[in-house]
């Protein structure tokens with residue numbers, strides 16, 4: 544790769560999960576290209592999202608809080624590429640930034656910690672989460688439960704649970720597994736709790752006009768993950784969803800193409816619309832049709848959460 548610098552700078556948030564994911568990407572690139580370890584340098588970047596711990600993300604400005612400082616570093620050339628949890632990357636990205644690759648998706652499920660199943664949470668119990676999707680899904684299944692705001696990184700949320708600030712919490716299995724907490728909690732089947740769009744996927748972004756770098760990063764792209772996550776993200780775009788919209792979606796590869804399932808909920812979980820579609824890879828119109836059908840079938844109060 545003659546057109547690439549000797550050392551490539553990988554930008555990431557500095558949380559333990561982000562650093563673990565950055566190291567996974569670094570290791571994969573080093574193995575794929577038989578590089579010396581010093582060829583990729585990890586550059587932790589503090590984002591606004593990391594500084595705000597006491598309010599729900601939806602209240603304070605959305606997912607861009609986790610990307611804008613890193614986007615700036617890409618644009619300024621302080622880093623060559625960035626690693627993100629795809630779940631935290633806004634649907635509409637700056638046009639100069641491209642998703643160059645995704646690692647193979649991990650377990651897409653949420654894990655419930657503090658009870659063996661949603662039905663086993665004590666009557667009237669408190670569930671800690673700041674995710675509109677998780678709280679709406681929990682309230683739909685168990686209207687008797689109370690939602691308490693839980694923010695912070697995975698370790699902070701587990702500490703809050705430990706301190707008794709809630710009886711149970713939900714965290715992504717992918718994050719727990721990557722942090723060496725594979726033994727914690729009970730996976731909730733996707734039939735019971737459809738995950739967030741992009742959950743479990745790690746993405747790599749760089750400037751769109753850096754062709755040689757994109758090819759270099761593309762060497763570790765997991766094509767199936769990339770097309771499934773792209774379909775879930777396109778659905779969010781077509782729904783006009785933002786980080787406040789309680790929405791779940793999961794695409795799976797099947798013989799003839801993709802199977803995409805989605806669920807829209809009102810915040811209290813009382814309104815609920817689901818849909819699914821089977822379509823050929825690249826059939827964006829089928830995704831748009833699914834979005835339109837979900838919105839069509841939504842009562843006005845639910846549709847209002849997806850105005851975009």
Ligand SMILES: NCc1[nH]cc(CCC(=O)O)c1CC(=O)O
Pocket residue numbers: 628629630631697713714715716717718719741742743744745
């Ligand atoms: N919003 C925080 C976030 N972003 C990505 C993950 C987990 C890893 C993943 O989904 O890939 C988490 C924590 C969680 O939801 O439990």
